[in-house]
Amino acid sequence: MLEIRNLRKVYEDGAVGVDHLDLSIPAGEIFVLLGANGAGKTSTIMLILGFTEPTAGEVLVNGIDVQKDPLEAKKHVAYVSENVMLYGNFTAKQNLEFFTRLSGRRDIPEDEFREVFRRVGLAENAYHRRVKGFSKGMRQRLGIAIAMLKNAELIVLDEPTSGLDPKGGFEFLQIVGSLKNEGKAILMSSHDIFRAKALADRVGIMSEGRILEIIDRDDLKDADLQEIYLQYVERVEAGATSAKAD
C-alpha cells in the first residue's frame, strides 16, 4: 500500500529532514514510527502527503507516485494530525460532510455519518454541536471519523494521541486497531513507547531522518522497547556531542 524508496529531504537551511528512508507498509498493518521530536517523523508524513518535495527518492501510495500524480495519490490517503483543528463554527456534522465531500464521496446517507460518529465514540448530542466547543479528545475522534469516511486504503496519523488523557488515548487506539482489521494500512508517528508496543505490527525507531531499527510484532512482545529506544536516543545524543567536540 505504501512504498517509500530511498527518500531524502534536505531543507533550504541544510537541515536533513529525512535521510535515505526505505519503508513498505502493506494493507492491514499498523506501522509506528517512534522517535523523539525532530527525528523526522512529521517530515516523512509531509512527504507522503505531497506537502513538500523530496530531495531524492519516491513515495508510492497504492502504486501511485505522490510527486508525479499527487491528486490521484491523495485519493488513497487519509490524514489525522496531532491536533485536529476543524472549522470551529461548523457543527460536527457539517465538518464531516464537508471533508467527506472533499474526499470525493458524495451522497453519503445520514445513517453512515451517524454510524461512524458512534464508532469513534462521540456522543449523539455532539453531532449538531459546534466543534469550537469540543475537547481535544473529541476533535481527535472527529478527525479519525473524517478519515474513516474517506475510506482510504492508507491512514496516516501524526502523533494522534499526543495530549490525550490515558482513557482517551486508549479508546483512540482501539479505533485505530479496528481500522487495521478492515484492511487499512496505517502509518502512525508517535513518541509514546507503550502505545506503540500495544498497537503496532511493526515499530520503526527513527532518528535524524533515518529508521535505525525495525522491530516486528513477534519481537515486540519480548522486547523492552523503552530500553531499545533510549539506547538509540543516547547513541544519537553521544554522536551529536562528539561531532560538536570535533
Add this chain to the structure above:
Amino acid sequence: MLRIIIGKEILSHILSLRFTVTFMLFLVVILASFYVTVNEHMLEVNRFGSRERVYAEKLSDILKEEQDFGTHGRLERLFWLEGRNSPVPVATLAWMGQGLQGVLPAGINARAFGSQNIDRGLTRNPLLGLLATPDFIYVVNVVLSLLAILFMFDAVCGEKETGTLRLTLSNSVPRHSVLLGKWIGGYIVLLVPFLIATGGGLAYAWGRGALDPTAGNLIRIGLLIALACLYIAVFFNLSLFVSTTTHNSATALLVCLLLWVIFILAIPNLAPVTAKILEPTPALQKIEAEKRAVEEEIELKIDRLSVASGELHYGDKIERERERLTREGERRQRQWDRFYETACERQTELAKTLGRLSPSASWIYAATSLTDTGPAVHERLRESAKRYESAMGEFERAFFRAGRKPGTNEWPEISPDELPVLGLTFPNVQEATKDALNDVLLLVIMNVVFFMLAFVFFLRYDVR
C-alpha cells in the same frame, strides 16, 4: 470540487461573527449615508430652484428700469454693473457621490466684459468643507475596502494556523480550486449584504424623489455598483495575496492594514501635493500682472501711434492699426491665460496619474465620472462659464450694433429669454463611461495582478 469549497466558504463566513458585524455595519453605514446624502441633495435641488427664482426676479427688476444708463440704468446694470446670474445646476446623481459638487460655485455671473463665480458664501457650514461627506463613493472607498481586507487577510494563513488547510489539502483537491473557492465564497458573502444595503438606500432615494429613474440614471447606477464590486475585488485580491505570503494572521493583518493606509489615505492625499511640488503653477496674481503689463504696453503703443501721426488722428488707417494692436494685446493676454490653464492642467494630470498608483483614486475618478461630479464637470463648468461670458459680450455688441428703435431715441426692449444662459450640460452616459474607462481598466489590471500573485504564491505555499 470548486462548488464544495465555495459552499464551505460561504457557510464558514455566514456563521462567523465577522459576517454579522459586517452585515450590521453595511446596513447602518450605507443606509445612514443614503439618508444623509439624499436629504442634503434634496435641499441642494431646492436651493437651486430658489436661486433660479431669485436670479430671474433680479433680472426682471433690471429689465424693468426706466432709464437705460446711469447706476439705475437698465442697460448699464445688465451689461456692465450687475450682469446676469445663472445658477449652477446640481448633478442628478450627486447624492451618490458628492465629488466636486460642494466646491463648485452656486452660480455664474456674466457681464459684457467677463464673468465671475457666485460663491456659496460664508453662510455654508464650514465643516462640510473640512470633513468628507459620507456618501456612497466615500463609504465604498473607505469602509468597504477595509471590510474586504478584514474578510480575506487570513484566508490562507489563518487556515494554515488552525491546521484546516493541511487537512483540506490532504485530500485530492487542486490548490487553484481552494484559492478560487475561497475567493468566490468570500466575495459572495461580502457582496450580498453590500447589495442589500445599497438596494435599501436606492429605494429610499427613489421614495424621496432624489432618484429620477430614467434609463440613463439607472445605467449609471448599475455601472457604479458594478464598479464598486470591481473596486472591492482589488482589496480582496490584495489581502488574499498578502495571506499567501505570510504564515500567521497577525502579520497578515498588520501588512494588510499598512497597505490599506498607503492605498486609501497616503497616496490619494499625497498625490495632489506632490504634483503641486513637481509641477508648480505660477501665481494667478503674477498672470494678472503680466496681462496688465501687456495692456499697458498696448495702450502705450496706441498712444505713440497717435503722437507719431503728429496729431490726434481718427482716420481709417490709424483705426485699423489701433484695432490690430488691440487684437494683438488680446491675443497675448489669452496666451497668458492659456499658459496658466496649461500649467494647471499639467498639474492636475500629474496629480491624477500619481493618484492612480492607488486603486482608491481610480475608484473616485471613475465613480465621480459616472455621477457627474468629477473633474470633467469642473472642466465643463469652466468652459461653460467662458462661453457664457463670451455670449454675453456678443449679445451686448450685437445689441448696440443694432441701434435704437427706428425713428425713436429709445433702445429696444430686452426679453430675459433672449439673454444667454450658463448652459452647463452634463456628459451623457457614453461620455461619462468613456471618461471612467481608463480607471476601470486600471482596476481590472490591479485585480488580475494581485490575483495572479496570490495564485503563484499559493501554489508554492508551505502548508506544513
